[in-house]
């Protein structure tokens with residue numbers, strides 16, 4: 211399949227899942243995860259009309275931002291060391307992976323506002339980044355006290371699953387936590403399970419492999 215065909219088929223899949231749960235497809239933002247893929251492939255998708263892209267490393271993000279059109283909306287989705295917060299915030303509209311007080315301290319030094327999602331380690335996997343559910347309330351309070359961070363909701367990287375259906379309970383938990391905090395955005399679902407994520411209320415799905423191929 212060509213990139214255009216894969217793009218079309220993902221859009222169809224988004225529409226089909228929205229239909230199942232009576233959602234308007236415009237309420238789901240597809241983030242094309244372009245990490246490890248070269249600029250010319252990103253530009254091909256741009257030329258097909260896509261504008262939202264996700265990157266997970268600042269070193270890779272900056273040259274892409276430089277090389278590509280200015281109306282791209284960049285989402286930072288990777289583990290973000292505090293010393294890279296400034297650089298990421300400079301070029302991204304959304305940071306999906308806020309998880310520490312030290313990142314927040316860096317946000318307080320910025321000269322502009324940045325939209326953030328708090329990353330939650332819903333499945334409580336060891337070695338996984340993100341805030342544990344039990345610590346979320348306290349961390350959320352710090353974030354809302356930070357004038358330069360506009361907290362929009364929650365994000366999770368689900369456990370690796372064999373079938374999309376296996377992600378459902380993780381997504382349901384994240385949705386519930388988000389409702390409790392009054393968030394309006396939910397960033398969840400990747401190539402393997404974005405359909406289920408949409409059924410469970412995802413507003414932002416992060417898709418790499420299904421669009422661009424294996425990394």
Ligand SMILES: *Cc1c(COP(=O)(O)O)cnc(C)c1O
Nearest residue numbers: 243266287400401416417418419
């Ligand atoms: C790489 C990555 C994705 C995309 O994963 P695919 O399985 O390739 O769709 C989504 N979210 C995050 C945080 C990632 O690092």
